[in-house]
Amino acid sequence: MRQFTSKQDFCDWLNQFEHPSLASDWASAANIISVEASGFKVSIPFAAKGLVEDLASWISTQQAAGDVASFACEIEVAPKTLETNVAAQVKGVKNIIAVTSAKGGVGKSTTSVNLALAIAQSGARVGLLDADIYGPSVPIMLGQQNAQPEVRDNKWMQPIASHGIYTHSIGYLVSKDEAAIWRGPMAAKALAQLLNETEWPELDYLIIDMPPGTGDIQLTLAQQVPVTGAVIVTTPQDLALADARKGAAMFNKVEVPVVGVVENMSYHICSHCGGKEHIFGAGGAEKMSQEYGLDLLAQIPLHIEMREDIDKGCPTVVARPESEHTHQYLALAEAVCSRLYWHGKTKPDSIQFTMVE
Ligand SMILES: Nc1ncnc2c1ncn2[C@@H]1O[C@H](COP(=O)(O)OP(=O)(O)OP(=O)(O)O)[C@@H](O)[C@H]1O
Ligand SMILES: [Mg+2]
Missing domain, CATH: 3.40.50.300 (P-loop containing nucleotide triphosphate hydrolases)
Known part of the structure; x- marks a missing residue:
């Protein structure tokens, strides 16, 4: 049974989850995974209801199958600001x-x-x-x-x-x-x-x-x-x-x-x-x-x-x-x-x- 001893370890494991809305090695991108007192937190950087549901169900299936040791994980949607070609921004x-x-x-x-x-x-x-x-x-x-x-x-x-x-x-x-x-x-x-x-x-x-x-x-x-x-x-x-x-x-x-x-x-x-x-x-x-x-x-x-x-x-x-x-x-x-x-x-x-x- 796999145990997660570091954030890197957890990232490597999550990168196995493939989805049409995700790039390969997506979990390694900056600010996606964080370690909180309560457990791991996955911050999806764009709005995606289906993806969040699919990821949550993949994690619980893996846990239920006994492939990984039990761990706490929160998944949140936290969209990021993207750059545009126009200099002016609209406040907020x-x-x-x-x-x-x-x-x-x-x-x-x-x-x-x-x-x-x-x-x-x-x-x-x-x-x-x-x-x-x-x-x-x-x-x-x-x-x-x-x-x-x-x-x-x-x-x-x-x-x-x-x-x-x-x-x-x-x-x-x-x-x-x-x-x-x-x-x-x-x-x-x-x-x-x-x-x-x-x-x-x-x-x-x-x-x-x-x-x-x-x-x-x-x-x-x-x-x-x-x-x-x-x-x-x-x-x-x-x-x-x-x-x-x-x-x-x-x-x-x-x-x-x-x-x-x-x-x-x-x-x-x-x-x-x-x-x-x-x-x-x-x-x-x-x-x-x-x-x-x-x-x-x-x-x-x-x-x-x-x-x-x-x-x-x-x-x-x-x-x-x-x-x-x-x-x-x-x-x-x-x-x-x-x-x-x-x-x-x-x-x-x-x-x-x-x-x-
Ligand atoms: N998929 C759809 N099914 C049923 N009715 C639709 C659908 N899409 C649009 N309509 C209806 O078609 C009409 C025109 O739609 P809408 O007002 O959204 O078009 P628009 O491109 O914004 O028009 P305009 O160029 O006038 O701004 C509306 O009455 C709308 O309710
Ligand atoms: Mg219109």
Whole structure:
């Protein structure tokens, strides 16, 4: 039976645990293993619910089999700050993830909201900024359409807390009609204020729901906001894919790495018979991902429940925590956060960021 006499010994043993979200020799990376009075502590440096569960069950199986002597071990999620290409940082925010697509209506906001909630359920502190100045949807999707942020010292706006995440949106401040008449520079200024004049609590991840398109506003945003990585949302249709390529290229222009692609409305699940149909075609995002060397991070179905949940202000990840959809969003959260972390470090071949031509 193996006994652990040192931290190194424990690291060597843990390195035998292999997982798609981990690099080889992962346990040897700095600050992952520590020795506390109560036993060993494993600090996973990114949000990952599935990984934490898999690791805990691997450890208990090994202990139950009598391969290792009994020991106490705590596993925690402790996301790290990652470097970006942009010098300015947002106070208190460790990582910024932009959810984008050049085309409207493909499900950016639905993806942003469920992804933010899934990352929060994975043990991280999460914020969500609705950057869609002309068509904010986060307040309604979170059931907060009547919320109004408080302002401290005439300057600092307090984010609206909802379902465990901290949010801000122009929709909390002005009516849709009012924002609709703003010109580009004014909209960009409003957004910079939302980002920098909000008193965000300490956040591991801030998700930004980007406005559709690749025009001036989007480009300014991509340039001014210190984005750690971008996630591209598309549907399987050719038209949406063509726009998704433009979205990826825009981030490339400003040297923000693209984490991968989410195919939303990938297939339709009938709420009566459970049958699966590829109503927008099949394989589109996979082909695009291969063409550009991007990872296809998730294929989320079109399902009436998801639309109903979000219209009621209680997104599926909160409304149906045990559902297949929630598991898909949790897996997406882990795929995004693990890729962000391993970027620029010793990483498994499967985890790579891509710059799109
Ligand atoms: N996977 C899905 N299943 C069912 N309905 C969905 C799904 N994804 C999005 N929808 C619905 O499709 C509509 C458009 O989605 P959403 O608002 O998220 O798109 P968007 O890309 O943010 O749009 P915009 O470009 O206007 O900001 C919404 O009514 C939403 O509820
Ligand atoms: Mg939207």
